[in-house]
Amino acid sequence: MSERAASLVSVAMAFPHASATQQDLASIALQASAELRDRDDVIRRLYEGTKVSTRGVCVLDADGSQRFFPPAGEVQRSTRERIAAWALHASEMGVRAGADALKRGGVAPHHITHVITASCTGFTSPGIDQALIEQLGIPPIVQRVHVGFMGCHAMINALRVARAIAISEPDSVILVVAAEVCSVHFQHEHLSTDRIIANALFADGAGACVVAGSAAKARLSFRPLAAIAGTAATIIPGTRDAMSWTMGDHGFVMSLSKDVPAIIEREVRGWLGACLDSQGLALADIRSWCVHPGGPRVLESVQRALGLPADALEDSHAVLREHGNMSSPTVLAILERRLARDAHAWPCVMLAFGPGLTAEAAVMRAE
DSSP states (O other): OOSSOEEEEEEEEEOOSOEEEHHHHHHHHHHHOGGGTTOHHHHHHHHHHTTOOEEEOTTBOTTSOBOSSOOTTSOOOOHHHHHHHHHHHHHHHHHHHHHHHHHHHTOOGGGOOEEEEEESSOOOSSOHHHHHHHHHTOOTTOEEEEEESOOTTHHHHHHHHHHHHHHHSTTOEEEEEEEEEGGGGOOOSSOOHHHHHHHHHBOEEEEEEEEEEHHHHHHHTOOOSEEEEEEEEEEOTTOTTTEEEEEETTEEEEEEOTTHHHHHHHHHHHHHHHHHHHTTOOGGGOOEEEEOOSOHHHHHHHHHHHTOOTTTTHHHHHHHHHHOBOSTTHHHHHHHHHHHHOTTOOSEEEEEEETTTEEEEEEEEOO
């Protein structure tokens, strides 16, 4: 391993305190939107088609009911109100995930030299990074980076930044936290099929990891999980309108073309093959896959395109089923699940897609 390297020290997740079944969430949606009246069967089929069984939802009360969104016909929550809720819940989950990542890695808060945060479901300044610093006891001289509004692939962007810092500053110890509260952006009106599916698919959660440079690893006697060997990205030409995430008066709005799975299936193999080749790897060398579950059809498309065995994306399907699509932290949930089954799951590829249409990958290797 190179003298200057980036080590993944620990991974941790935090989920909302409340969750609900997909059918209960369909019932909540039917009560909240006047446009869904008399569409009960259609909505329940669309919710079931996501292959999600349960989702963590921050705006739910402990008993599974919700008071955040008004009943159908009343004035909707403004974007300002939704972002205020995001700041509260993203900070709370981010602190829990960050604390667990520090504990699992045997990292003291004063060891942290950099904090990187990622989120696309809200923003404020001071941001959630300051909540992490204050509540976890990280020194105020810590250096900070925020990866904002990039979408489901933002954790890989954050890992790219962490890797660059670790390589250029070998004594660095970096806490990376991605926190999303997708539920605050539930859409009540102008409900095209893609907006209904977005309502049905996205969930809340936070993921954290610690990344260390080679000198810090040696000085602090860390026992890393793996090395972050490299990352890659591509914007697929001609797909700018295939997926977007924009601000509206009543929350952020997702648009999602039905062609996205087909685009991914057509494009991913050639690009990813070149990425792996630069690492001296082939598809057959990869022992585990952490593919972001943008939806069941996306996973099926990736599996077909890469010629993967039937069980290769088992962890991605399981996280989608048990937690829904949490946007940026989801790939960490998949990695955490994989490591619980196999602590030596290397080489591993993390793969995610987002607006643009963009694809991002990270390659993890044994140290």
